[in-house]
Amino acid sequence: MKSAVETLNPTRVRLSIEVPFEELKDSLDAAYKKINQQVTVKGFRKGKIPARVIDQRFGRGAVLEEAVNDALPKFYTEAVNEAELNVLGQPEVDITDLKDGETLNFTAEVDVRPTIEIPDYSGIEVEVDATEVTEEDIDKAVEQLRDRFASTAPVERAAEDGDVVTIDLEAKVEGEILEDGVASGVSYTIGSGELLDGIDDAVTGLEAGGEATFTSELKGGSAEGKDAEVTVKVSQVAKRELPELDDEFAQLASEFDTLDELKADSRKRLENQKLNDQATQAQERVLEKLLELVEVPVPEKLLEDEVQTRKHNLENHQLAQMGLNLEKFLEIQGKTVEEFDAETSEQAVKGIKTQFVLDELVNKEKLNVSQEELTEHLMRRAASSGMSPDQFAQAVVEGGQVPMLVGEVARGKALAVVVESATVKDTNGEIVDLEDDEEETEEAPEAAAESTDSAEEQDKA
Structure with a gap:
């Protein structure tokens, strides 16, 4: 031959x-x-x-x-x-x-796959948010916890913003009461935006026994998208009461005995969260800088397949679980089809380039994936999928996805190499040491790697 x-x-x-x-x-x-x-x-x-x-x-x-x-x-x-x-x-x-x-x-x-030349990336510099936690941050976190332990007490007055009202609803379309348009004993917090548009104005100012009628576009059910005449009747008005911020609240809401201990724990949690956010931010910005340094041609057919895969997953998985179609989703987002297509294509291009560049780095740096690293990655992916490690591992093996997971780990290690050589400063001008956040650094490229599953499938084919 x-x-x-x-x-x-x-x-x-x-x-x-x-x-x-x-x-x-x-x-x-x-x-x-x-x-x-x-x-x-x-x-x-x-x-x-x-x-x-x-x-x-x-x-x-x-x-x-x-x-x-x-x-x-x-x-x-x-x-x-x-x-x-x-x-x-x-x-x-x-x-x-x-x-x-x-x-x-x-x-x-x-x-x-195109031939890619990886230039010297040691000069990459990025800026990330500082991690200091303010008293305002702590107060906000404690207030959110306090809000979760709020109680309600009936009041004999007109409903106000923030009150919890018990209501009955009846929706009519073209004068006919909808079979699925009647509800009784619904608990609703005024201002939460959890029900129909216009309901806040309708119930505000009503006392128990009062009712009002308003027009609203139905968000679901048999007449979804149609304007309905909605009658709302208030059966009870209740005021939300927040617990006092004291040691008794700390014992109620946590494992701590005092409010000071609760606040100290809140500070620690916020610091850890900001450190994780900072590490993720550094990884994303270093990756962006790296992609700017490398010329990466993208195969047209691969891009076309990636865009279609993204659209399919959005429509048939994510939106389907929320009971939405693409048209309704774009309406909520305030985007046109053309804008959505352009964004999807841009994201697909970035995902493909990311995989190509990091894979080339894996080869250049001669990075290998150990069984221990693969197992740890599998455990994390299992946790995020809601499956047990055994179930997830079985699904991965049966689906022939082991090479894909190995690729994800390898790309994580490749990006970690670049991040380690980059100069990362916070908004205060301080050098950021990400060595303590090694685990998060290794996780960094997963979103990009997972977003190019079609490229992995093309490789397998």
């Missing part, structure tokens, strides 16, 4: 392959055997029909077609390996010449 490679562009090549006819012998034998099992000829036992009879009855062309279809993947793979190509996806094959008894010539066009 002879093969030659022609570079069409930085991400696509054409293989020209010439196969001597004797190389097709095994595939021809297999073709005759297969046809033998599928047809019957009077005077011959099934499976014992001579090749010359099959040629006469069914045509030599049918045999050649079967043999070529069987042999092409093998010869294509040999040519790819010989040229040491890193191909993406399936090739477009064209048989240019087939001479019975002489040669088989065909071409195969296929996308390939």
Whole structure:
């Protein structure tokens, strides 16, 4: 077999392959055997029909077609390996010449990973938010906790913002009461925005026994999207009462005995959260700077597949779970289809570039993934998926996704190398040492890696 490679562009090549006819012998034998099992000829036992009879009855062309279809993947793979190509996806094959008894010539066009030159990245500098925790931050955290332990007490007055009202609802569309438009004993906090548009204005100022009617667009149910005439009747008005900020509250809301201990714990939690946020911010900004340094051509077909994968996952998984379609989602987001498509394409391009660059870094830095690192990564992914480690591991193995997880860990280590060599300063001008946040650093590229699953699938194909 002879093969030659022609570079069409930085991400696509054409293989020209010439196969001597004797190389097709095994595939021809297999073709005759297969046809033998599928047809019957009077005077011959099934499976014992001579090749010359099959040629006469069914045509030599049918045999050649079967043999070529069987042999092409093998010869294509040999040519790819010989040229040491890193191909993406399936090739477009064209048989240019087939001479019975002489040669088989065909071409195969296929996308390939581009050659990437990683420049010196040691000069990367980024700025991140400082991590100091203020008294205001602590007070806000304690207030949020206090709000969770609020109680309610009925009051005999008109409802005000922040009150909890018990209401009955009845929705009509075109004068007809909807079967699913009636609800009783609904508890609603005025100003929370958790029910219908317009309900806050309608119930504010009503006392127990009062009612009002307003018009609102229904957000779900049988008449979703239609304007309805909604009647709301208040059966009770209750005032929310917050507990006193004292040691008794600390004992109620936490494992601590005093309010000072509770505040000290809040400070520690906020500091840890800000450190984690700072590490993530550093990783994201270092990655952005790295991508700016590297020229990365993106294969058109891979980009097209990635965009379609993202749209499919959004519509059929994320939005479906929320009971939304794409049209409604874009309406809520205030985006046009064109804006959504442009954003999706931009995100896909970034995801693909990220994977290509980090994979090249893995090779350049000769990074390996240990069994312990893979296990730790699997445990984290299992926790985020809501599955047990055993269930997640089984799903990964059965789905052939182990190489994908290995790639995620390797890319994490590659980005960690770049982050370690970068200069990271906070908004106060202080140098940030991220060594203490090693675990978070290793997690950094997961979002980017997971966002390019289609590229992984192309590699596997």
